Amino acid sequence: xxxxxxxxxxxxxxxxxxxxxxxxxxxxAADEITIWAWDEAFNIKxxxxxxxxxxxxxxxxxxNVVTMAQDDIVxxxxxxxxxxxxxxxxxxxxxxxxxxxxxxxxxPDEFAVLSDIASPDExxxxxTGVNQVDGKMYGIPFDSGVAAVFxxxxxxxEAGYTAEDxxxxxxxxxxxxxxxxxxxxxxxxxxxxxxxxxxxRMMLQSAGAWYTDxxxxxxxxxxxxxxxxxxxxxxxxxSGISKQVxxxxxxxxxxxxxxxxxxxxxxxxxxxxxxxEDQSGKWAVAPFPRMAENEASVNASSIGGAGWYVLKxxxxxxxxxxxxxxxxxxxxxxxxxxxxxxxxxxxxxASSEAENYNKGVEFYGGQEIFKDFAEWTNEVPAVNYGxxxxxxxxxxxxxxxxxxxxxxxxxxxxxxxxxxxxxVAN
Amino acid sequence: xxxxxxxxxxxxxLSICAFVSIFPFFWMIIAATxxxxxxxxxxxxxxxxxxxxxxxVLSSDLQYTxxxxxSLIISVVTTILAMIVSSxxxxxxxxxxxxxxxxxxxxxxxxxxxxxxxxxxPLFRLFSKFNSVPLLKTIALNTPGAVIVIGISTAFLIFFFxxxxxxxxxxxxxxxxxxxxxxxxxxxxxxxxxxxxxxxAAIIVTFMNSWNNxxxxxxxxxxxxxxxxxxxxxAMGSSYTPDxxxxxxxxxxATVPTALIFFLMQKQFVAGMTGSVKG
Numbered sequence: 001x002x003x004x005x006x007x008x009x010x011x012x013x014x015x016x017x018x019x020x021x022x023x024x025x026x027x028x029a030a031d032e033i034t035i036w037a038w039d040e041a042f043n044i045k046x047x048x049x050x051x052x053x054x055x056x057x058x059x060x061x062x063x064n065v066v067t068m069a070q071d072d073i074v075x076x077x078x079x080x081x082x083x084x085x086x087x088x089x090x091x092x093x094x095x096x097x098x099x100x101x102x103x104x105x106x107x108p109d110e111f112a113v114l115s116d117i118a119s120p121d122e123x124x125x126x127x128t129g130v131n132q133v134d135g136k137m138y139g140i141p142f143d144s145g146v147a148a149v150f151x152x153x154x155x156x157x158e159a160g161y162t163a164e165d166x167x168x169x170x171x172x173x174x175x176x177x178x179x180x181x182x183x184x185x186x187x188x189x190x191x192x193x194x195x196x197x198x199x200x201r202m203m204l205q206s207a208g209a210w211y212t213d214x215x216x217x218x219x220x221x222x223x224x225x226x227x228x229x230x231x232x233x234x235x236x237x238x239s240g241i242s243k244q245v246x247x248x249x250x251x252x253x254x255x256x257x258x259x260x261x262x263x264x265x266x267x268x269x270x271x272x273x274x275x276x277e278d279q280s281g282k283w284a285v286a287p288f289p290r291m292a293e294n295e296a297s298v299n300a301s302s303i304g305g306a307g308w309y310v311l312k313x314x315x316x317x318x319x320x321x322x323x324x325x326x327x328x329x330x331x332x333x334x335x336x337x338x339x340x341x342x343x344x345x346x347x348x349x350a351s352s353e354a355e356n357y358n359k360g361v362e363f364y365g366g367q368e369i370f371k372d373f374a375e376w377t378n379e380v381p382a383v384n385y386g387x388x389x390x391x392x393x394x395x396x397x398x399x400x401x402x403x404x405x406x407x408x409x410x411x412x413x414x415x416x417x418x419x420x421x422x423x424v425a426n
Numbered sequence: 427x428x429x430x431x432x433x434x435x436x437x438x439x440l441s442i443c444a445f446v447s448i449f450p451f452f453w454m455i456i457a458a459t460x461x462x463x464x465x466x467x468x469x470x471x472x473x474x475x476x477x478x479x480x481x482x483v484l485s486s487d488l489q490y491t492x493x494x495x496x497s498l499i500i501s502v503v504t505t506i507l508a509m510i511v512s513s514x515x516x517x518x519x520x521x522x523x524x525x526x527x528x529x530x531x532x533x534x535x536x537x538x539x540x541x542x543x544x545x546x547x548p549l550f551r552l553f554s555k556f557n558s559v560p561l562l563k564t565i566a567l568n569t570p571g572a573v574i575v576i577g578i579s580t581a582f583l584i585f586f587f588x589x590x591x592x593x594x595x596x597x598x599x600x601x602x603x604x605x606x607x608x609x610x611x612x613x614x615x616x617x618x619x620x621x622x623x624x625x626x627a628a629i630i631v632t633f634m635n636s637w638n639n640x641x642x643x644x645x646x647x648x649x650x651x652x653x654x655x656x657x658x659x660x661a662m663g664s665s666y667t668p669d670x671x672x673x674x675x676x677x678x679x680a681t682v683p684t685a686l687i688f689f690l691m692q693k694q695f696v697a698g699m700t701g702s703v704k705g
Contacts, residue, residue: 039665040487048487066650067488069664072657079645083547085554088568088648249670253466271667275463 032062033320037094038070041271043142043306045342047094050327053334057326061319066090074099081107086313091320094142096306097130101216102387103309104133111138112312117325124347126205129382131307138309140329143268144345145305146377147202147288149174150255150273151262152187153365154282159184159261166286168299171203171232174264174289178241181261189241189261191254192233194401197393198265198303199236203229206301207294208381211396211420216386218424220399221417227409228294234404264288266303267345267373273363274343280363287376300379305347345373388424395420454681457674465670479675486662490676492651493658498683500570500643500654501636504577508632509625511579516587517617521599531588538581542641549576550645572646573654577636583628590624591617626694633687655680 035051037043044067051063068076073093080089081103095103104111115137120128123141131139151166159180165173178189192199204210209225212218220226236242243260245251254260256276263269273283291297308328310320327334328348336354338344351357352374360366399416403409457465460473483490519531556566565571594617602612618625640656647653659680662673 038661039667040662041665041667041669044487064650065487067661068657069660071664072644072660075641076645076648079547079550083551083554085551087554087557248668249466252667253468256463257467268666275466275667 031060031316031319032064033092033316033323034064034066034090035092035094036066036068036073036090038068038073040067042268042342042344043094046142046338046344049337049341050323050331050334053331053337054323054327058322061323063323070096077103081110086311086315089311089314091311091314091316092324093309093311094306095139095309096304097127097145098304098385098389100130100139100307100309101385104131104138105387108133110311110313112310112317112321114138114140114310114321114324114329117321118329122330122349124349124377124380126302126377126380126382127305127307127347129384131309139307140309140324141305141307141347142328143305144347144373144377145266145268145302146345146373146380147206147265147301147303148267148373148376149262149264149286149288150269151284151286152258152260152279152282153284155181155185155187155261163284163286166284169286169289170292171235171289172292175235175239175241178236178261179239182241185261187259187261188243188254190236190243190264191245191251191260192237192242193245193247193251195246195397197396197400200226200229200233200396200400201389201393202264202288202301202303203232203291203297205303205381205383206288206290206299207297208383209296210383210385211389211392212384212386214384216384218388218392218417218421220392220396220420221414223413225291225294225296227413228291228297230400230403230409231293232291233400237404266305267369268304268343270343270369281365283364284367285364285369285372287372296381298379298381300376300381302377302380339370345370345377347377349378391424392420395423454674454677457670458678460671462669462671465674475671476675479671482669482672483676483679486672488658488661489651489653490655490658490679493653493655494679496570496647496652497637497655497680500573500577501633501683503570504574504636505629505633507574507578508580508583509628512583513587513618513621513625513628514613515579515584516589517591517613519584519588520591520594521596534581534584538585546641546645549642553646567646568648568652570647570652573639573643576642576646577632577639583632586628586631587624590621594621622694626691630688630691634684637684 035047037047039045044065047063047065051065054061054063073095077089077093080086113136118137118140120132120137124144127141127144128137131137131141149166149169153163156162156166156177159177161177161180165177174189181187181189204225207225207228209223211220211223211226243254245254252272252275255263255273258276258279263273273279287299288301290299308324310317310324330348330350332348332350332354335344335346335348335351336356338346339351339354339356352371357370357374358368359370360368361370395416399412403412453470456470456472458479459476460469461475461478464473464475519527550567553565553567553572556562556572563569565575598616598620599612602616607615638656639654640660643654644657647657659673659676662668662676
């Protein structure tokens with residue numbers, strides 16, 4: 001029977017694939033560590049540069065760097081940790097600051113304590129609030145998400161303002177400038193994406209507040225900072241200086257094509273701004289605006305950012321810790337290199353001494369942006385993001401839209417307090 | 427007169443539908459020929475950057491070609507095995523009588539109601555144990571076998587083949603039996619060739635499902651050199667500064683095999699429509 005033979009060959013074939021696969025899995029050497037991260041142009045490149053530097057002094061350790069989408073990393077960590085199966089898990093994994101508390105609380109025995117290879121006071125204060133549990137440090141802070149206003153100097157000048165006016169901004173002043181820009185140049189001041197509460201999040205952190213308090217309890221009702229942030233957001237929308245966008249693609253497109261005069265967001269947007277080479281020299285960076293009506297609010301905030309964590313049950317805990325110790329936990333040369341390679345703003349305090357941090361960037365009119373970013377990073381108020389930032393925001397987008405649409409702030413926040421409490425209790 | 431108005435509306439409606447379904451493909455091809463910056467600026471004109479994008483895709487650390495090969499192996503093997511196993515099951519459910527036949531079939535249908543997300547963790551635990559069993563190593567985690575085995579017998583395919591076997595003329599089987607053809611022979615030599623159109627439809631569906639399958643490969647395949655295309659494309663898209671040109675080039679290449687399968691099978695699909703029982 002011809003078909004029988006065909007089937008047999010196929011089955012044998014699949015077995016062969018399987019056999020080669022298991023062999024390669026068994027070959028894994030003792031001193032081989034795997035790192036997971038998600039951005040080829042950013043954190044993956046950082047891991048690769050670190051790997052090269054580490055290889056100079058430790059040629060016998062093999063480091064594998066694997067790119068995986070952030071959501072995929074989350075999905076894989078969840079299934080593997082939930083089922084207690086460590087096969088194929090990495091030794092070092094990059095986890096976003098907003099998510100890490102959830103992991104540390106749900107799987108306290110899976111992550112290695114890193115207090116013996118680094119100390120919190122070597123890093124920007126706000127970064128170490130999230131990676132500690134009971135005074136033990138579990139992560140090595142990586143990138144700064146320090147917030148800033150990237151702005152078009154030509155548009156601002158045309159509107160009759162100077163770089164001086166952009167310093168020490170309040171949101172009221174920002175809106176005033178925005179209206180002048182719109183009048184004189186016909187451009188919008190910024191883009192807003194109704195499905196992304198990044199602006200609110202940054203305003204909250206500028207006042208040292210969050211959707212939750214220090215103990216992780218949901219504080220939507222009577223949260224003065226949240227109220228101020230939503231009111232500020234509404235003011236921006238009502239003033240008509242914002243262009244509405246629906247996704248990341250349009251957000252980047254708006255400033256690449258010169259439709260908006262400023263981009264108030266994390267410093268990691270810089271590579272995207274640099275993408276429009278024809279706008280070189282027309283950009284500058286200013287500190288993030290504060291909310292004048294909130295006394296706690298300062299001209300510094302953060303959005304995003306991540307840290308390196310070691311999974312201790314995968315089998316190479318010591319090798320992984322040794323690697324981090326010599327690279328991301330201490331190496332200023334590495335940070336100096338990464339400033340050029342990937343525009344990394346490091347949260348390692350010592351890196352502000354690095355040579356490249358004190359060089360002007362031509363695209364930003366010669367401004368020493370790294371020095372500025374590093375300085376502002378140290379001023380960001382520390383906030384414990386808790387476990388449920390994303391779950392809360394799923395509901396908060398509705399809340400914010402309702403309030404922008406005219407609903408009463410106090411009433412709406414009070415109404416949603418219980419609903420959000422219920423949503424995160426699961 | 428009213429007929430004409432109705433016509434016009436029909437055409438307008440259909441044109442809108444056509445536009446909505448074709449535009450994403452158009453955009454994909456346009457984006458693949460442009461620089462990332464131009465894509466975000468919203469250009470709708472074909473650019474001249476395709477070769478650079480292609481080079482970026484092929485030289486990426488993500489091992490695009492390896493992933494392409496993996497996807498191809500998994501999808502082809504899954505489709506072939508699924509055609510044999512699932513169609514045999516569907517065939518047997520109609521042709522052979524047994525008391526518990528309906529009950530077994532209902533259980534299979536019930537399994538369609540359980541969402542895959544609920545099965546994920548138990549399946550993962552099960553497959554992670556296979557590595558210690560010599561014979562099952564071939565389908566353990568991190569092997570193509572783990573992905574293939576999940577795809578070869580699905581409730582949907584069995585259901586699909588059972589429904590279509592109902593219309594298969596039983597007289598053919600009886601005639602063959604009288605002529606002394608064995609049961610396997612009837613299935614392979616008579617049933618399979620006559621049901622070409624059914625197989626063509628099933629091949630298209632199975633191949634596409636397998637080619638686009640995301641969740642299970644994501645969890646089952648761990649090392650980078652084992653990953654399939656959807657995983658690699660997803661990894662490309664997660665950058666803070668995504669290279670849209672390169673990503674869309676990767677997507678264009680990934681669409682080619684499914685399109686090919688579809689057009690190849692379409693011919694069979696039509697050929698199979700001609701009748702089997704002749705006077």
